[in-house]
Amino acid sequence: MTATPLSPPAEPRRDTRIWDPFVRLFHWTLVGCFAANALVTNPEHSLHHYIGFTVVGLVLARVLWGLIGTRHARFSDFPPSVSGAMEQLSEIVRGRRHVHAGHSPLGALMIYNLIVTLLVIGFSGWLMTTDTYWGVQWPEDLHKAAVTWAEVSVLAHVAAVFLESLRLRINLPRGMITGYKALPVNDTDNGR
Secondary structure (H helix, E strand, C coil): CCCCCCCCCCCCEEEEECCCHHHHHHHHHHHHHHHHHHHCCCCCCHHHHHHHHHHHHHHHHHHHHHHHCCHHHCHHHCCCCHHHHHHHHHHHHHCCCCCCCCCCHHHHHHHHHHHHHHHHHHHHHHHCCCCCCCCCHHHHHHHHHHHHHHHHHHHHHHHHHHHHHHHHCCCHHHHHHHCEEEEECCCHHHHC
């Protein structure tokens, strides 16, 4: 009688450098700024403004890095693709595991979503400090709506990273800390 394994045998893996230091520093600094601004109880406090300006500066630097940076940091490595995202959702539903070296199609859509959302937050926040829009309601409404959307997006991002780490058996947060992902040796996407 042979014993049935509880889980499939482990695939051979190799640590592959994916995230460069700039991407990792950007990511964790942005996390810190987002969390810090959530703790500032008075949105008119200058600290709130400074953190907001820092976030906008970080996002603009990331956009530049997305054009000239390292391979997996470039937008050309993870173009927005609704069809790719639908294919990834289909793989998830069917229980298929396709490991992406860089951002997955769903991850790419989240990155673009967060970049645009954070820029909208920064722009609308800045508008509220100008003489022209001081006291005008729509910039404040836009700012609040974008902040709420960002909070929902961040929660979805964290949940997706956790669930995909379990599903793919890859510690995705470790990759954003060390720069390396433990990718399957035989996966054809490793070179992408």
